[in-house]
Amino acid sequence: MYKIVTKKELAPKIKLFEVYAPEIAEKAKPGQFIILIIDEKGERIPLTIAGYNTEKGTITFVFNEVGKTTKQLGLLKEGDCIQSITGPLGNPSEIRNFGKVLCVAGGVMIAPMLLQVKALREAGNTVTTVMGARIKELLFFEEEMRALSHNFYVATDDGSKGYKGLSFLKEVLEKEKFDRCVTMGPVVMMQNVCEITKPFGIPTIVTLTPIMVDGMGMCGVCRVTVGGETKFACVDGPEFDGHKVDFEELVKRQRMFLPEERLSSLLWEKLGGRGCGGR
The missing domain is CATH 3.40.50.80 (Nucleotide-binding domain of ferredoxin-NADP reductase (FNR) module)
Structure with a gap:
């Protein structure tokens, strides 16, 4: 479980989370991403790493509430936990003096x-x-x-x-x-x-x-x-x-799954922010 240390709203429907994940923070580099699962019934979504602090053992990411999972994620509060975060994934950015x-x-x-x-x-x-x-x-x-x-x-x-x-x-x-x-x-x-x-x-x-x-x-x-x-x-x-x-x-x-994504989001909202299984 990964505890949310800080939550900020940067703009309408755009939120920043700082999460305690020391093993990821220790290895993270610019350009890499994480795969996040909110709970045991959640889907896997990729989010680009926006910051990391090895002293605090935290990573930061920002997301836009556009679909079911990101809307659900946006409801979490400081102190809440995210079930799974995998990372850092992907190749880091090439950082050197280009000019x-x-x-x-x-x-x-x-x-x-x-x-x-x-x-x-x-x-x-x-x-x-x-x-x-x-x-x-x-x-x-x-x-x-x-x-x-x-x-x-x-x-x-x-x-x-x-x-x-x-x-x-x-x-x-x-x-x-x-x-x-x-x-x-x-x-x-x-x-x-x-x-x-x-x-x-x-x-x-x-x-x-x-x-x-x-x-x-x-x-x-x-x-x-x-x-x-x-x-x-x-x-x-x-x-x-x-x-x-x-x-x-x-x-x-x-755009292949836009209809399914929209339907999932609408069903989630219709059920009052609960999973399709009643959760």
Whole structure:
């Protein structure tokens, strides 16, 4: 059992948990993830590690309450326990001095990007960060990200704060040469970033979090096509060369079970936040 030490609401329906998991905290690195099971009847869900503290023995992750499991997770309080957390899983991010690095993060992935920005800066890189969300109310960690970045931009889909959309990145890239781009966020956003950076020849790394079950390469559910080859996001990734990812296939696979996911969430809500078995 893993005790929730801290719970915070960062934005509407976006929550941060700090959980006591000393064995995971000791080994965790930027870019890795965990597989979480709330209780004995819970499903396995992957969440990217957003922080770790070896002295306190804790790890941090952030999630958006969009489906049955994340809504159920959001009801837990400080002091409650999560039945199972497996990790750290996946390959850690490559952290070294690349030179000038552009980091683009959106949605809940702003949280793990903050960890990466910190590591990249400590490695000696000049870091330019772009953080975005659908609307300004869903932005968080803005001041923390600004403090760690040499250059900092904000973008929202509706233009309610900062730039409207990511098209302004073309102007940024025309004025300054970057040695690497790292992007984390919704698939459509990462695809957009890759399309913008490709003409400039900037190596672009994406973090893929497709549908996943075991997280250790046994089930093959998280397979993605990269450079014409089948890869498993859990063991070959989760980071890949964004210019080689088949985003069209990835989007289709992510949407395969949307009807079932919505039905599960609706049934859970209809039962008053209890499991389908009456729990």
